[in-house]
Amino acid sequence: MKMNKYVERIYNGVIKENPTFIMMLGMCPTLAVTTSGNNGLYMGLTTTVVLAMSNLLIAALRKLIPDKVRIPAYIVVVASLVTIVQLLLEAYLPVVNELLGIYIPLIVVNCIILGRAEAYAAKNSVGLSLFDGIGMGLGFTFALSIIGSFRELLGAGTIFSFKITPDSFEPITIFILAPGALFTLAILTALQNKFKLPSATNGSVSNSIGCGGDCSHCMGSTCTTNREEIASQDEVATTKMKAAKQTEINETQNQK
Amino acid sequence: MKELIMIIIGSALVNNVVLSQFLGLCPFIGVSKKTNTAAGMGAAVIFVITVASVLCSIIFSKLLVPLEMEYLQTIVFILVIACLVQFVELILKKYSRPLYSALGVYLPLITTNCAVLGVALINVTEDYGLLTSTINGFGTAAGFTIAIVIMAGIRERIEYNDITKSFQGSPIVLITAGLMAMAFFGFAGL
Numbered sequence: 001m002k003m004n005k006y007v008e009r010i011y012n013g014v015i016k017e018n019p020t021f022i023m024m025l026g027m028c029p030t031l032a033v034t035t036s037g038n039n040g041l042y043m044g045l046t047t048t049v050v051l052a053m054s055n056l057l058i059a060a061l062r063k064l065i066p067d068k069v070r071i072p073a074y075i076v077v078v079a080s081l082v083t084i085v086q087l088l089l090e091a092y093l094p095v096v097n098e099l100l101g102i103y104i105p106l107i108v109v110n111c112i113i114l115g116r117a118e119a120y121a122a123k124n125s126v127g128l129s130l131f132d133g134i135g136m137g138l139g140f141t142f143a144l145s146i147i148g149s150f151r152e153l154l155g156a157g158t159i160f161s162f163k164i165t166p167d168s169f170e171p172i173t174i175f176i177l178a179p180g181a182l183f184t185l186a187i188l189t190a191l192q193n194k195f196k197l198p199s200a201t202n203g204s205v206s207n208s209i210g211c212g213g214d215c216s217h218c219m220g221s222t223c224t225t226n227r228e229e230i231a232s233q234d235e236v237a238t239t240k241m242k243a244a245k246q247t248e249i250n251e252t253q254n255q256k
Numbered sequence: 257m258k259e260l261i262m263i264i265i266g267s268a269l270v271n272n273v274v275l276s277q278f279l280g281l282c283p284f285i286g287v288s289k290k291t292n293t294a295a296g297m298g299a300a301v302i303f304v305i306t307v308a309s310v311l312c313s314i315i316f317s318k319l320l321v322p323l324e325m326e327y328l329q330t331i332v333f334i335l336v337i338a339c340l341v342q343f344v345e346l347i348l349k350k351y352s353r354p355l356y357s358a359l360g361v362y363l364p365l366i367t368t369n370c371a372v373l374g375v376a377l378i379n380v381t382e383d384y385g386l387l388t389s390t391i392n393g394f395g396t397a398a399g400f401t402i403a404i405v406i407m408a409g410i411r412e413r414i415e416y417n418d419i420t421k422s423f424q425g426s427p428i429v430l431i432t433a434g435l436m437a438m439a440f441f442g443f444a445g446l
Binding site for chain 2: 027028029031032072075076079080082083086087101102105106108109110111174178179181182185186187189190191193194
């Protein structure tokens, strides 16, 4: 079946290249705000708005922005959008603003947004980029809501604030605290490894997004050399260690 | 003085930036394979976050508040941080080769480290003055360094262990981070 190319972008964002479950991007907000299903949903929707608008604007400006200053230009676009969204939330949905707090301005450094700008919006038409942004955003929302509901269910016995567990169930409070987020993600990635599902963590997904699920490598072309340098440093360290061990072994043999 | 020490302990240990606020989690997992690279990253982060908190605090109180443009804080801070990182890199390259070769690799990676922007924003929302902001920035960065170096130390040991196949790689790292986060709860009593 051949899908409409706009529908295909949505499908791609929600299922095929889901930013959280498959690409493992934007882990900081994923872990920090998923203490409940509602929080995850709000964060996801806020990010979706920013992502769709930033993809739209960057695709529209893609021929005007010189290649050399594209990253700073993208950052300015995204930061302006985040400021607008934050002001709107403050005015019309102060509850959400209160709940998410500092994580709203931090959407600027969410690597899903820069990643999509760099990998998709900079090369494709305005309409497709908009749908790509919406698809990716919905995929992110979906993932955050699921992780949030899972943690809320185990940690507080509720889902989206509705109590569903019997009174005899003692909530495992650790799951809505910081360590619970890490454990939840660990279980998720372990399951993906176990069933060999496509995921950036087991290297079975071909990564079209430059940074490979690692925010620290988000800066596109500037980081390729960096990554190589870090890798070579690591290599030097290992060879040194090996050499040291070898000499140690040799010495002990000599003593014998 | 006592208050400043409380802020350092609070930001470095009790509210550890990585383990309880999840800021800067990506470098924490990405660059923690070897202790010496982790320490290099930590040093670069301490340097950048401290300078960035000083600059952002000055710009906010001396420029944005008098002009009544506080709502521009996110844009201004991210630009200041991005420029600062580039600037520091250029200066180190020109004047201090040894420092550059030690920290240079990690500097560009720091622009997207959300801890830097996070600290600048926390300083503003908490109404910290210049000195308090600086101390808070330094404390937070020190907390990041403590966490990443401990993590690298543990990961070096984990390499030699026999781990269930599906938990190899990132799952075991996340479990370790979770256990560390639980251990850091202990500091809440301080």
